[in-house]
Amino acid sequence: MDVGGSQDTLEKKTDDNDLDKNGSSDPVVYQLVRVEGDGTLVPATEDEFLQFEHFLHDERVDLSSIDDVAHVEEYFTNDCTTLKKPDYEESPSKLDTSDVQADTLDAGLEEDRLHALDDSINLPSNCSAVHDRQPDKLNTELGGNNIPQQNNASTETIKSTVLNDLSAEKEKGDASTRASVSGVTSSVPDFSILRGEVYLDNLTIRELQEAFRATFGRQTTVKDKLWLKRQVAMGLTNSCDVPSSGCVVKDYKVIGMGAKQEIPSVKGIPKMELEATLVRNQFMNPGSSFFYQGGEQQRSSKRLKRVPTENDEPQVTMFTEQGTTKRIRKPTKRYIEELSDIETHDSTGRLSSPVKRAVHDEVLLRPRAIMIPFREVDSSSTTYNTREDTLGGYSVHVPYVSRMRRGRPRSNFVPFLDLEPSVEYTEVHHADRLNLEKDGEQRNHKNTKWKGEHIETADKKEVHGLQGKNLSDINPQIKHGGKRKHHQAWTLSEVLKLVDGVARYGAGKWSEIRRVAFSYSYRTSVDLKDKWRNLIRASRTNDGVCPRKNNPSAIPIPPSILLRVKELAENPEMQPHAGDLTLPIKFSRESTKVVQGKGSGFL
DNA sequence: TTTAGGG
């Protein structure tokens, strides 16, 4: 039950600290805010954003020297994105509610930042905590870690990095104090502060700050002891569920409290490392990521919404997710489109006003794609890479990969459109990228799937003011009356499910079928209907002939299936077979025979 | 909202 590792990781790079009781992470994007005299948080003004933006840019530049920049960038690119914690109050002391949800930590960090801000009034510098680590250090760490698949695992890499940070006892504290408020310090945290047995209660504020730094990789100016203790405990524990006092830290691990959610360390292997391992493993088993489930059902999720439901699964999943996430999390075309849509109005490519963002964010709220356990870090120019969603009750940021909504666009919302397949295709470079599928099954043709997400492309463009493509170029429809939005090729498994569903419930019961077999898919009943129609067409036509040969993304449909489709289409009566849902699909022998050799249909 | 159809 510990999901912690990832969080630590996050903190390092993105500076988030989301820990949850469940262990689910709750990545959060920070928003630049200003602390008013009365302690209330006020969204930063556009100007402030701009300032920050610059700052970030610089950071970015630095990071560019890192290997696998693209990935790293993705994760480090965050910045003052949104973090609206409605009820969060600034005083640190209020953070101790354990049920505060992951937000607590975030809030904490935020606060920390805010404090810093207080100190140095208008410099958003601390917002950069995200970019805490120096490039060189990062490199070192990266290299130091024996993380094999760097490519496909930026996440892991990062994690490892964090691990090293924590476990690295070498770097002795020292000038930790000199760390700048900005959070970008060149000095190395004094990890030793957390070595051996340490009673947080006995630490001085300064020591706690050091511990904080060792834990989160960034400096804090907060002098609230309680808060610091909690932060450290939470950070080491990856859980929000920590007592306000009495925590004992031993070799970077929190003990002496209900450090339940912790991953037990094994023989001196730092917990973090274990976590990293976990992540890695998870990563290796994409199959375990049931996370991606499409997400229609998650749309309604709201931030802060925490579902008490706690399974062990989420945690495990989290790992998986993370591992997977990293790779996958690429902005979708749609995302870009959206951005474009919004940003387009802003020829300068600057950040849109807070208000706009807010609105946008709102819109982005209903994702359905891959969840990203990590906090999303966006480039200054973009805050839209991910959207927040709820995963198992935790709000997380997910890459904005999928279509938000199916069906008619809202009256006040421009429909998101996907690029044309051809275009999209070109954008998909990383074959190695993990493609999450809604349900493990649909992994058939990765490349065709997710065409919409040309991550790096998007990132870069966005970073640079997202102008790479013109909105119109990308999404014809938005600007002009364009073409179709997305095209998610149907996978064989989907087809099978559909056929099976029709067999059971009958054609026309799309809603039912969808509910039963595509509940976690973005396929809507209309999609099913359309698909069925196409299948029927194919079963007739195709039986022998291959319609659009020019459709590379179309996957061939086994003749047997087509035959079945045909049968179902022809004798609708013999359907409702409620009961054999468990059976995959029955292929009638004759059918198979008949159709065999005839050529396949295409999806 | 869900279906059925047209585009």
Add this chain to the structure above:
DNA sequence: CCCTAAA
């Protein structure tokens, strides 16, 4: 796939 009309 999208969009609408109907229901």
